[in-house]
Amino acid sequence: MADLFDGYLLGQQWDEMFGAVGDPRPAYAGLFASLQPIDGEELAARADLLSQTYRDAGVTFAHAGEEQPFPLDIVPRVIGAEEWDVIERGVAQRVLALEAFLADVYGAGQVFADRVVPRSVVTTSAHFHRQAHGLVPPNGVRVHVSGIDLVRDEAGDFRVLEDNLRSPSGVSYVITNRAAMSQVLPELFADHRIQPVDDYPTRLLAALKASAPSNVADPTVVVLTPGVYNSAYFEHALLARQMGVELVEGRDLVCAGNQVSMRTTDGQRRVDVIYRRIDDEFLDPVHFRPDSVIGCAGVLNAARAGRVTIANAVGNGVADDKLLFTWVPDLVRYYLGEEPVLQNAETYRLDDRDTVEWVLESLDQLVLKPVDGSGGKGIVIGPRADQRTLEELAVKVRATPRDWIAQKPIGLSTCPTLVGGRIAPRHVDLRPFAINDGGKVWVLPGGLTRVALPEGELVVNSSQGGGSKDTWVLSRPRPVGVPEDADPARDLTTIEFTAADLPEDPPTQDPGPPNDNALAQSQQQQQGADMAVSALGEGTPC
Amino acid sequence: MLSRIAESLFWIGRYVERADDTARILDVHTQRLVEDPWIDERRACANLLALMGSPVSDDEADTERVLAALAFDRSSPSSIVGALSAARENARGAREVLSAEIWESLNVTHNALPQQRTMARRYGPHSLFRFVRERSAMVFGLADATMSRDESWLFLILGRSLERVDMTSRMLSTRVLAGDAAPSWTLVLRSTGAYEPYLRTYRGVVDSSRAAEFLLLDRLFPRSVFASLEQAEACLAELERATVRDATRVGVAGEAHRIVGRARTMLEFMSTPDLLAQLPARLEELQRTCSAASAAVTHRFFTEQAPQVWVPEEAG
Numbered sequence: 114m115a116d117l118f119d120g121y122l123l124g125q126q127w128d129e130m131f132g133a134v135g136d137p138r139p140a141y142a143g144l145f146a147s148l149q150p151i152d153g154e155e156l157a158a159r160a161d162l163l164s165q166t167y168r169d170a171g172v173t174f175a176h177a178g179e180e181q182p183f184p185l186d187i188v189p190r191v192i193g194a195e196e197w198d199v200i201e202r203g204v205a206q207r208v209l210a211l212e213a214f215l216a217d218v219y220g221a222g223q224v225f226a227d228r229v230v231p232r233s234v235v236t237t238s239a240h241f242h243r244q245a246h247g248l249v250p251p252n253g254v255r256v257h258v259s260g261i262d263l264v265r266d267e268a269g270d271f272r273v274l275e276d277n278l279r280s281p282s283g284v285s286y287v288i289t290n291r292a293a294m295s296q297v298l299p300e301l302f303a304d305h306r307i308q309p310v311d312d313y314p315t316r317l318l319a320a321l322k323a324s325a326p327s328n329v330a331d332p333t334v335v336v337l338t339p340g341v342y343n344s345a346y347f348e349h350a351l352l353a354r355q356m357g358v359e360l361v362e363g364r365d366l367v368c369a370g371n372q373v374s375m376r377t378t379d380g381q382r383r384v385d386v387i388y389r390r391i392d393d394e395f396l397d398p399v400h401f402r403p404d405s406v407i408g409c410a411g412v413l414n415a416a417r418a419g420r421v422t423i424a425n426a427v428g429n430g431v432a433d434d435k436l437l438f439t440w441v442p443d444l445v446r447y448y449l450g451e452e453p454v455l456q457n458a459e460t461y462r463l464d465d466r467d468t469v470e471w472v473l474e475s476l477d478q479l480v481l482k483p484v485d486g487s488g489g490k491g492i493v494i495g496p497r498a499d500q501r502t503l504e505e506l507a508v509k510v511r512a513t514p515r516d517w518i519a520q521k522p523i524g525l526s527t528c529p530t531l532v533g534g535r536i537a538p539r540h541v542d543l544r545p546f547a548i549n550d551g552g553k554v555w556v557l558p559g560g561l562t563r564v565a566l567p568e569g570e571l572v573v574n575s576s577q578g579g580g581s582k583d584t585w586v587l588s589r590p591r592p593v594g595v596p597e598d599a600d601p602a603r604d605l606t607t608i609e610f611t612a613a614d615l616p617e618d619p620p621t622q623d624p625g626p627p628n629d630n631a632l633a634q635s636q637q638q639q640q641g642a643d644m645a646v647s648a649l650g651e652g653t654p655c
Numbered sequence: 656m657l658s659r660i661a662e663s664l665f666w667i668g669r670y671v672e673r674a675d676d677t678a679r680i681l682d683v684h685t686q687r688l689v690e691d692p693w694i695d696e697r698r699a700c701a702n703l704l705a706l707m708g709s710p711v712s713d714d715e716a717d718t719e720r721v722l723a724a725l726a727f728d729r730s731s732p733s734s735i736v737g738a739l740s741a742a743r744e745n746a747r748g749a750r751e752v753l754s755a756e757i758w759e760s761l762n763v764t765h766n767a768l769p770q771q772r773t774m775a776r777r778y779g780p781h782s783l784f785r786f787v788r789e790r791s792a793m794v795f796g797l798a799d800a801t802m803s804r805d806e807s808w809l810f811l812i813l814g815r816s817l818e819r820v821d822m823t824s825r826m827l828s829t830r831v832l833a834g835d836a837a838p839s840w841t842l843v844l845r846s847t848g849a850y851e852p853y854l855r856t857y858r859g860v861v862d863s864s865r866a867a868e869f870l871l872l873d874r875l876f877p878r879s880v881f882a883s884l885e886q887a888e889a890c891l892a893e894l895e896r897a898t899v900r901d902a903t904r905v906g907v908a909g910e911a912h913r914i915v916g917r918a919r920t921m922l923e924f925m926s927t928p929d930l931l932a933q934l935p936a937r938l939e940e941l942q943r944t945c946s947a948a949s950a951a952v953t954h955r956f957f958t959e960q961a962p963q964v965w966v967p968e969e970a971g
Contacts (some may be wrong), residue, residue, distance in 0.1 A: 159778065291690070297778065298779070299779040299781075300779070302690070303689070307690070309690055311690070318860070331858075333858075334858075357853070357855045357857070357858050369799045588693075619706060619708055619710065620711070620733065620943055621708035622733045623732075623945070624732045624742055625732055
């Protein structure tokens with residue numbers, strides 16, 4: 114029987130869905146069974162509906178200045194409950210270690226004294242800001258929101274590719290992907306228990322409120338966006354809307370006497386927490402780029418004075434630097450005394466002559482990444498690069514080895530993806546999002562799966578024309594005795610009644626005036642009689 | 656204006672609002688069945704059916720049944736299809752007072768229902784719910800833009816407001832009476848379209864008493880019970896002023912006005928904790944209030960004169 118998965122070839126890489134041809138892994142069994150009977154055209158029709166939904170809702174990603182719909186693939190990615198446990202633990206562990214490291218870097222610097230990380234790694238980082246030194250956030254949290262990029266290697270193990278501790282984007286697509294999928298393909302959901310993702314804004318708001326200066330009873334939170342032309346503007350707006358807070362631009366804020374306020378129709382209103390989606394360099398023209406017109410002058414001083422919280426904190430970039438990345442497993446051991454749950458992707462530092470020489474010789478077998486690049490910019494994948502690119506790269510690497518790291522190419526795992534009416538394997542990664550409220554690191558179940566739509570493409574970044582997939586984390590049955598809203602932060606009051614309070618006979622809905630059948634009939638009879646008479650009139654001349 | 660026409664307008668208002676609200680309730684209900692991994696489908700469906708006034712036993716209740724009863728049942732005025740067909744039938748008899756655009760909009764909606772139904776079978780019901788919401792907004796939007804604010808407008812809006820009181824209180828009932836199978840407050844707010852206004856008002860945190868308070872008592876949100884009662888009251892006051900003189904000194908003239916006004920003052924002057932402590936009884940009362948007010952309006956404006964009955968004389 115010809116079905117969707119005919120001709121689905123497994124390569125060297127780990128495939129998310131299949132262990133062998135036609136044999137789905139346990140987590141995918143339900144999905145495979147639901148998808149298989151659907152024919153390609155039908156699925157393509159659904160996919161059109163899906164992209165229509167996205168166009169209507171204005172779910173877009175601005176790329177190179179143009180607003181584009183963000184492609185959502187119709188085949189979800191599924192993660193089993195056990196696999197997810199590992200990711201959840203690993204991500205939370207990593208975030209805690211990096212928090213401790215940041216507190217150390219902008220504080221005592223014990224980690225340098227103990228020679229775990231050379232001080233030079235930090236001081237040479239473009240994202241190390243002396244302005245943040247000694248700035249202690251109210252509840253100690255610097256990494257309120259983080260996105261840890263994971264890939265799956267050939268053996269099926271998740272490895273960390275990079276950390277994003279400044280303002281990781283993409284979480285809005287996690288929320289909208291789920292909503293769109295459940296509207297367009299409800300039958301796929303029927304046989305699964307999938308952990309919900311829509312409480313992310315609530316969690317984020319709670320974490321942001323928890324980070325407010327301590328003397329504020331009911332903190333005012335705002336989301337600070339660079340403006341509508343920013344590539345992630347859609348996300349800023351969605352988060353602000355779902356948290357019920359103002360979305361402000363730099364020009365809406367004013368800082369006087371170390372107090373940040375926003376201009377409203379009621380005059381100036383105090384702001385306590387700024388969830389900013391603006392880079393450090395543009396945040397405060399007093400301390401950083403003086404030509405920035407999207408920031409707010411004085412905000413960093415206000416934060417230092419403890420009058421406002423900036424989330425994520427200034428200077429976080431020093432901990433998601435790609436060079437520091439190579440030390441993160443050591444940081445986990447150093448600060449937490451634990452073995453890292455998630456391994457790094459195999460990475461080489463170019464910090465001694467031998468390694469540099471070796472890397473330069475084997476450029477065609479390695480992936481070279483600039484340490485301060487983001488969005489897939491500047492990455493050179495050796496095995497696929499032409500001679501000229503490699504030669505230019507060699508010159509750059511030799512000049513500034515500190516600016517580069519080298520990685521062995523990882524055969525990113527593949528996941529079935531709808532391409533031109535057929536299902537074909539495409540490379541995917543995963544960015545789980547974590548929120549730290551000072552008490553606990555909560556990891557959003559699922560995260561953003563990005564998929565590289567061109568065949569064989571390995572860069573899956575959304576700014577490089579990638580798409581995304583709805584990511585399902587399967588859940589175990591709810592443990593008995595744990596109420597639905599076990600999280601105390603979610604509901605302070607309850608109004609509970611039982612079915613016993615149900616009225617004996619619930620009021621029915623009022624019916625309208627009855628359709629007067631007798632009247633309708635006589636209206637018709639009248640008509641019929643008219644016609645009969647006229648027919649009679651013609652037929653019988655008198 | 657003719658009583659018959661007035662009655663049609665009143666019911667167009669009620670039916671279109673009912674279709675809209677039912678679509679919103681069902682949309683949230685079906686989405687929840689899909690997204691909530693721990694839901695007990697039968698209980699949730701049985702509860703919904705009971706609270707919408709058409710109870711079935713637990714074993715018979717499932718999504719199929721809910722959609723059949725509340726979305727597709729042509730003969731029931733409680734279903735989306737039934738309500739929209741009835742609205743169109745009423746409009747057909749009142750074409751001379753309705754603007755051509757409103758009639759056309761209702762007619763197009765009605766004509767598109769079979770196709771929407773097929774689409775819903777194929778791609779899931781969400782597209783139907785969305786269609787119904789959009790068409791209802793269009794009908795009321797056209798009424799707003801093309802009708803004079805005379806009696807015809809007042810009857811249309813009176814019907815809409817009373818129906819809103821009824822439906823919003825039913826939505827609240829789905830939350831407070833369903834126990835474990837109840838939707839979260841977030842979902843209840845979403846189904847009334849109140850989620851984002853609520854978040855902006857209370858800055859993000861959804862808690863039960865605030866959410867209930869918002870849907871019952873908020874003065875500024877147009878779907879809250881209070882705002883709808885207030886609007887119904889204003890329509891009734893206006894309608895009575897046009898017909899009754901010398902009744903401005905004591906009380907109000909009409910029974911319907913009295914009923915609606917009493918319900919409104921109950922909400923307005925009862926303290927929120929008291930109100931919430933007996934919420935199920937209050938909600939049931941509100942639903943009965945709507946029926947009573949509707950009956951009083953019918954009695955006062957539509958059938959003041961008992962219909963004449965012709966009795967054939969005994970042959971003799």
